[in-house]
Amino acid sequence: MDEGLNVKKRMKGPFVPADRQETIRHNIISALMGKTLSAKELSGIVRISEKEVYEHLQHIQMTVGHSGHSLNITPAECRRCGFVFRKRERLKRPGRCPICRSESIEEPLFVIE
Ligand SMILES: [Zn+2]
Numbered sequence: 001m002d003e004g005l006n007v008k009k010r011m012k013g014p015f016v017p018a019d020r021q022e023t024i025r026h027n028i029i030s031a032l033m034g035k036t037l038s039a040k041e042l043s044g045i046v047r048i049s050e051k052e053v054y055e056h057l058q059h060i061q062m063t064v065g066h067s068g069h070s071l072n073i074t075p076a077e078c079r080r081c082g083f084v085f086r087k088r089e090r091l092k093r094p095g096r097c098p099i100c101r102s103e104s105i106e107e108p109l110f111v112i113e
Helices: 018-033 038-047 050-067
Strands: 071-073 109-112
Touching: 018 038, 018 050, 018 109, 038 050, 050 071, 050 109
Parallel strands: none
Antiparallel strands: 071 109
């Protein structure tokens, strides 16, 4: 039984195998602390696919606030006409611009502040 929320961060035991997903999230959060990166750059740092990076970022977006931080997103932008994908709920880079149909899209950027 937990004694309370205040102690939830204490490790229960020394030799429990680390949850790989938690480790990856931790590494992503560390990489993004005060540093702006794209999912592609993160995938190179953490050594997972871009698709996985976006999945982790969605989780991080929901949980990072607990520690008083926030995930700031620079939205994807069309390189041709400058359309900004602000309302996109999913973080992932869109395939093409709805205005000019260009597939040249600037990647969204992420930073934790
Ligand atoms: Zn466009």
